Amino acid sequence: MTWFLDHLALVGSLLLVHAWLAVVPLLLGLIIAIPLGWLAERNRVLRPILVVGTGLLYTIPSLALFILMPLVLGTGILDPLNVIIALTVYTVALLVRTVVDGLSAVPETVRQAAIAMGIGGARRFFTVELPLAVPVISSGLRVAAVSNVSIVSIAALLGIAQLGSLFTDGFARDFLDPIVVGIVACLVLSVVLDALIIGVTRVLTPWVAARSAA
């Protein structure tokens, strides 16, 4: 506790960097996964390619992916961009399937009803299908957010500063306090992100609360 109070500013700044490294890929991943999921959902040929293909990316351990990123991006090994891009890849890998699941869960009768009312193409996607898929997409986003927070800390092994640096520093000095503070800070960040996503989802999907109340 004393260690934490003495290093409040340090922990705070690491927390901010950590949050940045976790959240930016989340948003980028979401923006990329929605069109990919849309494509996969409507195209039988592309569906397995996109879902299985992005799923394979997921099997690559994060430390390995961080290290391989410079080969692809031409960045330096210490560049935080490696972390952001690698986590974006993970987020896309996770969310493409979620978006497909969410869109497939829209009842065919609803889609047909929309077509019959002359609601076509992009309008149907944005006003009917995507809104109905929000709860499922949001559940995937929550998983991605929490796992991003955990994975970011591993980049500390490569010397990229964030809350994970508290782990490596503490370990190097045989000193538990910073590690425990780091773990708690990570948990707090996860909980806050999770709550934020839940909150935004509630606002976007008033019908879900109405249904469970009924």
Next chain:
Amino acid sequence: MITFDKVTKVYPDGTRAVDGLSLDLPTGKITVFVGPSGCGKTTSLRMINRMIEPTSGTIGIDGRPTSSLDPVTLRRGIGYVIQSGGLFAHRTVLENIATVPLLLGWGKAKAYGAARELIERMGLDASLTSKYPAQLSGGQQQRVGVARALAADPPVMLMDEPFSAVDPQVREQLQDEFLRLQAELGKTIVFVTHDIDEATKLGDQVAVLRVGGTLAQLAPPADLLADPVDDFVADFIGRDRGYRALAFVAAPALPIQPEATVELGATREQVAAVAAGAPWVLVVEDGAPVGWVAPERLGATVGRDDLHRGGTVARVGGSLRAALDAALSSPSRRGVLADDDGRLVGTVSATDVLTEIERDETGPPS
């Protein structure tokens, strides 16, 4: 008028869903497509608003081939109701109903106004306006589905098994409301069902389709029941055709007999006096028949539990089927007849109804 002219639909896998279908669907009438599964009834329906494109042949609405119209414009002018409603779970009842008016650019005030009016017209409680579909019962959802299809006041309505997903009691209620609504609105309606009883109840004309998508028979319900063209149609219509056909024959002036009655709550002695030895006495409450009672099995007074309620009540001027059924279902074999307000008029015997049926010189309608 909607016209099918040699319309054929063959799916890419070679399935022939509809084969050379030609028929006219008159304006302001209900045409029912009925048939077993695989007869192409839904495909035929969905070709009207071009949810499915015919392989060959043309469908015209008031003389204009639908293929010359933009599908989106076409669909916005045609109401469409499907089995489970297809309601948008993420939109309130009001928003669901106002969908097409908003798409047509009516503006919010006018669109929501029209939606509110329809909510009332469909017999839905105004408190449901801001509810979401998941909060409604099956029957309510189906009413919202119909209201949504009616919202932009389209001249044509397509209905694909709209009442199949609800329980029989609610279905009957929805059917009655639907007929009442149609009497006011006079839409051109195409209705798909697999239930022949629903078809004959709702249709002004019924098109029976056979597997493979060919037209077996197109006729008004009474003609269909009385004179099926072949074994397939006869089989499909099922048993008791002669009896069911009576539903479409208005009862002529039946020899109605006055019936001695007792009021609900009458004493055992009063009942015995009225019965004068007869095994059954009719009980009324405020002039309306409520059931029969057997004097010898009675306690001190006539209570609701003493009533035999098996008998149906026919309306004076109703169908021969209703009159005959009233007689057959009555324990005294005297069928109870009531006026439009439900007040007792008298009774009629099965023999008298049969005599009327036999005397009907036109014979079974054909």
Next chain:
Amino acid sequence: MNLVWAWLADPAHWQGTGGIPARIAEHLLYSALVLVLAAAVAVPLGLWIGHTGRGRVVVVNVVNGMRSVPTLGLLYVSVLVLAPRLRGDWAFLTPAIIVLFLLAMPPILAGAYAGVAEVDPGVRDAARGMGMSGLEVLWGVEIPCALPLIFSGLRSATLQVIATATVAASVSVGGLGRFLIDGLAARDYGQMAGGALLIGLVALAVDGVFALVQRVAVSPGLRPARPLKTHEAIPAS
């Protein structure tokens, strides 16, 4: 890229106790050991919870909770606390294995639990109606039906363990992670990236083997298996 190929192509790197084959064997050995232990505990426990419906809330919360704990931090705490109390080669290995075990448990537990819990109640009812005993229902109906999800859980856990075993090289444990950590220390990018490439390939290969086994083990009647829903899947870290 050339650095990587040069490192991989050097025959010296394919020999001895620190060579590539030895490191791969080490990595697989640790992972297999942990997975067998975790499965031995988590599969029966998950089946029991799914079968009886008892302890459901605990499973869901433990699984969700474990997901948010940063693995690197957990690993270091475990080593710092336990290593001084242990001796020799096992001083670092044991704490690492304990952490890997803890991380492998939740996905396996979730898969086994969800697999059994999601068996169609009608099917279970029919089995009981035919006179099958509780165990017969579990063995003859519930487990076969649950296999796709049990496999999903095992595969998630495997990826998690392979990934975390890599990170464990930073606490002096062997395996492919050594190339990454040693390469980093020696500023030898060829070694780091070569090792990373190998880890990626090993992970893909192991998952592929699981996919094949699953294909053989799961009744064709249950294909295509529903994959774990995204909120049940536990990502590698």
